[in-house]
Amino acid sequence: MDPLWTEAGPVTDANRDALVVDVDGFEGPLDLLLHLARTQKVDLARISVLALTEQYLSFIDRVRALKLEVAADYLVVAAWLAYLKSKLLIPQKPGEDEQTGEEMAAILQFRLQRLEAMRDAGTRLVNRNRLGRDVFARGMPETVIVDRRSKFDASLYDLLTAYASERQRNAVTTVEISERHVWSLKEARDRLITLIGELSDWTALDSFLVDYLVLPEKRATALASSFAASLELVREGAVELSQSKPFATLYLRSVTTKSRATDNSGETTHG
Amino acid sequence: MDDGGQSTVVPFDGDERDQDGLDMDNPARRLQVAEAARMAEAVIFASAEPVSEKALADRLPEDADIPAALEELKTIYDKRGVNLIRVGDAWAFRTAGDLSFLMSRDAVVQKKLSRAALEVLATIAYHQPVTRAEIEDVRGVETSKGTLDILLETDWVRMRGRRRSPGRPVTYGTTLAFLDHFGLSELRDLPGMDELKGAGLLSTRMPTNFSVPLPLDDPDELTEDEDPLTDIDLEELGLLTPGGAND
């Protein structure tokens, strides 16, 4: 995932800056979702994911109707939610080798709960008795007790910042900023994987991505570039593609997930 | 006090100690421990930073029973205006928490952590060792510049090493300074740690039984997707000195 990113590093960066319309100060789509989920005023474990999906999509539609540019993160999640909604509404055909809507919904709930848990934990942490605010160390230390390993003092952070700034100072910094208004589908999918977790099972997303990321008149070309981007991801070994017949929906799944799963079980197999 | 991890730094006195750890009926031994406690007290008191048991061992006489001395000191200072606090494998005197109302005048203005930085800090603290990709997975956003580097700069967060997985990503964890700042003796003391672990919220992937959000009947019982803690887990939780043999 990372190598894909750095390849397009500077360009992506510039683009990100241009696109960031912080949707009312939310820190990313998961934050927005958590906020919307709380408005349901029930335990996160009992929220209606379908209702949450509706809330989110209508929120995005409203923002877009105001002709405000919405950061791509939010659109990618909108695409995923639209897909989730379709899966929740249309009963699963038996024997289909892909995630059920219920499984996808459970993943979403898990992620919302986990984010909320980390937020609460952060709050509890800063509200503890803290050194230098509530509890204090000796104000008049008489000596510095050091493990006598070295009479020199430097931290890894010191070392790394020194190195980074040295290299930065001497690198010729010419940055090309190219203007693009739409994210490439490859970028979108990269983000999607970051945002929604690994797509471990066959997932059809392209049509939804295109709906949310691209203006209607550009959908045909976007779909084409999406397909091209998918092929490239396949070539790089990042995803697998599957299509049952010509013109049928394109399914993709992450390859890294599988290899990581293998790795966790002990042996690393390089493939 | 967990004696297990500490025995590694005290080389000689293992055989002198009986089952109860201290043979306090022996007046000579009692005096010896009291004297060691005085010395440990002086050294720890003199320093603003936590003093490691190794540093104490370096300074105190070879035959000093440091764990016993610390135990005694800790008891002596328990109800006082200044307490002896364990921070990882180090010890420090800190003013008692209930007196914070008195101390506010000494408070140095601390940089307020941004919400994002706090979230990243909590994610690192509870999930460590954790990679940047995993932090982003928890938060659903990329970590912007000025978040991780601020935490590294405060010296609450450090790079721990690399994950043994494809790409060998760098892992992050917290420091002794983190424990010291937030008044934690070890990571297991993190607020809500056990409940969060029990609820499966500290895993990078959704636990298989997650869709059943019923509270556990017996929080001590392992859930289906939990493995019993291995030594490596315990090390990570700071319950065991890395490499240290249990006694």
Place this chain on the structure above:
Amino acid sequence: MDDGGQSTVVPFDGDERDQDGLDMDNPARRLQVAEAARMAEAVIFASAEPVSEKALADRLPEDADIPAALEELKTIYDKRGVNLIRVGDAWAFRTAGDLSFLMSRDAVVQKKLSRAALEVLATIAYHQPVTRAEIEDVRGVETSKGTLDILLETDWVRMRGRRRSPGRPVTYGTTLAFLDHFGLSELRDLPGMDELKGAGLLSTRMPTNFSVPLPLDDPDELTEDEDPLTDIDLEELGLLTPGGAND
């Protein structure tokens, strides 16, 4: 111990006190003094300078009997590793005189590495084996011999060998002590370019030809274009006295 001077700051309870100064038979009063002692203890402990009785009076609750509290504290600490002492009209904690020998060992002042030294150290770590000229290429400025000498003195940097190239320049590398000090299990634990960027330490907008080298797998092994250092080399470099008799 001089009670006389203190009675002036205690407005109301003069008549409650008997000849011995404190009416310690009264349990409520005893508790009150103990609590005041706790507070005084915390305040004096945390203060960067000796604390006057007036300053204590400003800070502690109005009804606190400060002379009694200080008296009690002084008694408590009298035989301890740390004593409460009077400095003019103020109070401070000090290591007990008979234990000062414990402090003298720490007289070594830890030196901070200069920015330039840190940069050279980092350059050596990432680019090893590296010659002085190559360090210069990376840094864009000349490296003084003094800086290299300091780094050799840290024991984090060593001369590895000589490059098989004209002039046979000395190659530098890091030591095991380097890894140990910076908490790395191997050189490859040093974060790469992506990770430096991800941590916010390196700008994400670096030129496309920019790269950070992969540190050596095995820093102990000489690379193909390195010769080992001979005794003659060491003599030339002034690391070995001719004849080798002296150290």
